[in-house]
Amino acid sequence: NAGVTQTPKFQVLKTGQSMTLQCAQDMNHEYMSWYRQDPGMGLRLIHYSVGAGITDQGEVPNGYNVSRSTTEDFPLRLLSAAPSQTSVYFCASSYSISDRENEETQYFGPGTRLLVL
Amino acid sequence: EDKVVQSPLSLVVHEGDTVTLNCSYEVTNFRSLLWYKQEKKAPTFLFMLTSSGIEKKSGRLSSILDKKELFSILNITATQTGDSAVYLCAAIQGGSNYKLTFGKGTLLTVNP
Numbered sequence: 001n002a003g004v005t006q007t008p009k010f011q012v013l014k015t016g017q018s019m020t021l022q023c024a025q026d027m028n029h030e031y032m033s034w035y036r037q038d039p040g041m042g043l044r045l046i047h048y049s050v051g052a053g054i055t056d057q058g059e060v061p062n063g064y065n066v067s068r069s070t071t072e073d074f075p076l077r078l079l080s081a082a083p084s085q086t087s088v089y090f091c092a093s094s095y096s097i098s099d100r101e102n103e104e105t106q107y108f109g110p111g112t113r114l115l116v117l
Numbered sequence: 118e119d120k121v122v123q124s125p126l127s128l129v130v131h132e133g134d135t136v137t138l139n140c141s142y143e144v145t146n147f148r149s150l151l152w153y154k155q156e157k158k159a160p161t162f163l164f165m166l167t168s169s170g171i172e173k174k175s176g177r178l179s180s181i182l183d184k185k186e187l188f189s190i191l192n193i194t195a196t197q198t199g200d201s202a203v204y205l206c207a208a209i210q211g212g213s214n215y216k217l218t219f220g221k222g223t224l225l226t227v228n229p
Contacts, residue, residue, distance in 0.1 A: 033217065042123075042205065042221035043160075058216065090159060106151065106207070106217060108159035 002026050006091050006109035013081040013116045021076040021112050023091030029107075031094045032074040036060065036087040037111075043090065049074055081116045088113050119144040121208050123220035131228050134196050138223045140206035141188040148211035150189050152180055155203045155222070163191070163204075196227045 007022045025032065033048035035058075045058030049068040063085060065077040074093075078085060091109040124139045142150065149167040153160035164173045166182035166189055173180050177196075182189045193200055203222040210216055 035219070040126075040221065043207075043219040045216065045218065048216050056216075059218075105162050105165055107162075110159055 004091055004093055004107050004109035006089075006112050008112060009110065010113045011115070013078075013114065015082060015116060017081050019078050019081065021078075021089055021091075021114075023074045023076065023109060024072050025074075025093040025107070026072065027093065027107070028071060029093035029095055030071070031106075032068065033058070033092050033106075034064070034066065034074070034076045035090045035092065036085075037090060038087050046076065046089075078114075081114075083116045086114060086116045119208070119210065119218045121206060121218050121220040123204075123206055123223050125223060126221065127224040127226070129226045129228065130196055132197060134227075135192065135194045136196060136225060138191040138193075138204050138225070139188060140191070140220055142206075142208040142218075143187060144208045144210050144218055146210045147184070147187075147208060149209040150182055151207045151209065151217070152189070152191050153205040153207070155205055156201075160205055193225075196225075198227050198229055201225060201227045 004025045030051045034046040035043040037043050044060045046060055046064050047066040049055045052068050052071050055066050055068050068074050089112045092106040094106045121142045149165055151165050152163040154163055164180045169182055169184035177194045180191045203224050205222045207217045207219040
């Protein structure tokens with residue numbers, strides 16, 4: 001049971017390049033989400049998904065696309081990278097609705113540190 | 118607009134002190150509140166609070182939720198240098214719009 005995995009761990013991009021941040025979980029969680037974390041800003045929700053084929057925008061969706069074709073994978077795509085997207089990106093997953101409290105706990109991946117020059 | 122506000126934003130204490138971290142929330146269809154500890158990596162889970170007035174406890178850490186006043190507190194007694202971290206709270210919204218909203222965190226520094 002690997003939990004939530006993210007690749008790559010670190011990436012440097014030039015302005016205008018595109019890339020995909022990968023996220024996978026093997027816990028059969030319905031809910032998956034992407035956050036970015038910047039100094040002094042806490043965790044801000046980019047996009048989230050409550051199940052395969054269902055995605056929705058969070059607080060800061062501009063410049064990012066997501067899709068959820070399987071329960072396990074939730075990739076985040078940067079279409080045309082900008083220096084403002086320099087950040088640490090976390091993917092997280094959980095059961096979405098459960099009678100058992102701890103099943104709604106969000107499990108975080110190790111993060112991807114992205115630098116856009 | 119859904120929001121979660123944590124206070125203070127930063128706090129410096131000495132080992133052995135007791136600290137109280139605050140988290141207030143205004144979100145639609147509130148379901149639960151989560152507390153996390155974040156050191157130099159991904160956040161790690163501390164507590165989930167769903168019911169008002171019931172204290173959750175783990176060692177020197179405890180937390181309680183007040184759903185009438187829309188806030189939660191995280192207490193740490195007899196602080197140690199290993200408690201130095203950013204503490205995050207997040208509100209879970211249920212129903213058809215299930216999602217989490219995080220506060221900006223409280224940076225706790227415990228000096229020896």
